[in-house]
Amino acid sequence: MRALLVVNPAATATSARTRDVLIHALASDLKLDVAATEYRGHARDLGRQAAESGETELVVALGGDGTVNEVVNGLLHHGPDPDALPRLAVVPGGSTNVFARALGLPNHAVEATGALLDALHSGSERTVGLGLAAGTPGTVDESVPARWFTFTAGFGFDAGVVGRVEQHRERGRRSTHALYVRQVMRQFLGDPRRTRGTIALHRPGHTPVEDLVLSIVCNTAPWTYLGNRPVYAAPRASFDTALDVLGLSSLSTPAVARYGTQLLTSSPERGPRGKHAVSLHDLTEFTLQSQVRLPFQMDGDHLGLRSSVTFTGVRRALRVIV
CATH class of the missing domain: 2.60.200.40 (Tumour Suppressor Smad4)
Known part of the structure; x- marks a missing residue:
């Protein structure tokens, strides 16, 4: 599966070493591209490019709720189409991580990455309203x-x-x-x-x-x-x-x-x-x-x-x- 990992390097709760560990873990199971955000709105642009490419099947947001929001807005730039758009995954890296926790994900980046890989192996997903x-x-x-x-x-x-x-x-x-x-x-x-x-x-x-x-x-x-x-x-x-x-x-x-x-x-x-x-x-x-x-x-x-x-x-x- 081809995936894009969108990383917010300024995320409150992750260090550079933690991010490297997570990237290595995801890359072992996915054809992974990694992009670090460089400006406000960059995660939105990356999400839009992934949706428009037709090649990316999964976008993983590593960051807080702001990063997730930007990725979602990029994915849905042309409107919702759950069957055609890449799927979203979240690895919490912010101070609160409401969206990830509301989905039932662990509030720890390493544990959430393990849960994500387990979900990918089992095909576990859901369609959410926004x-x-x-x-x-x-x-x-x-x-x-x-x-x-x-x-x-x-x-x-x-x-x-x-x-x-x-x-x-x-x-x-x-x-x-x-x-x-x-x-x-x-x-x-x-x-x-x-x-x-x-x-x-x-x-x-x-x-x-x-x-x-x-x-x-x-x-x-x-x-x-x-x-x-x-x-x-x-x-x-x-x-x-x-x-x-x-x-x-x-x-x-x-x-x-x-x-x-x-x-x-x-x-x-x-x-x-x-x-x-x-x-x-x-x-x-x-x-x-x-x-x-x-x-x-x-x-x-x-x-x-x-x-x-x-x-x-x-x-x-x-x-x-x-």
Whole structure:
């Protein structure tokens, strides 16, 4: 089998020696080409070239969720076609690795490589659904190109947290869970709109859900991890369905205490709930629109400010080795 290994040399949790070991292990079973990313968006370009070549059967992403997101967007540049596109495999190398862990893969690069080789030998794979986000026609954001996401997107508060974390990473700080927690608190203290939201959720045939402060779109559960603790914003979200949404209409101090506790104690059976919480399951198409421009993120990548984003849940978008 001809495969392309896309390596992010800046991945948080792997060293050059570890990467060399992984490359040697994969090359023993595959006709392996290796490409290291050199700039933002390079993994996307490599994924697109692999899809267009017609020769590559498998693309392996070695890196964090950002690297995986870029590879997926490259593979699906011309749209989803699970039977024709190369299959995707993931070797986690980032700080959180939500997508890989949601697939049931070990959160250790060497163990995940062994699991990948076992899956290839046994022919174990699955087809997963993905989310697609694009600028809404007729709005100032209509020219924003569509982009796929694997596990989550956020509009508003949580995207602001992601933006703060990225600012620290650009200054050389390492991405850690403690850094995220600190930025959550700073975003909470510095957000003037946390008690009265500006976001409305529109979906065909339904009354809009208005005045949301926070909107989290989930393609799977868990939503994220704090260390080894899974956090479920939308427990029913699944790679086999369309998209789920958690919206909060208040982030007052009592509301944050309530919903923060619920997130930390969430489980596959129970997520955030209460009078300020809105949970929607298996949505195929909807739009999040804000009266003011707000931060937007996908798979942990801050994408700037948006006023309106239209989402599509696409079932059976890509084949993944598991």
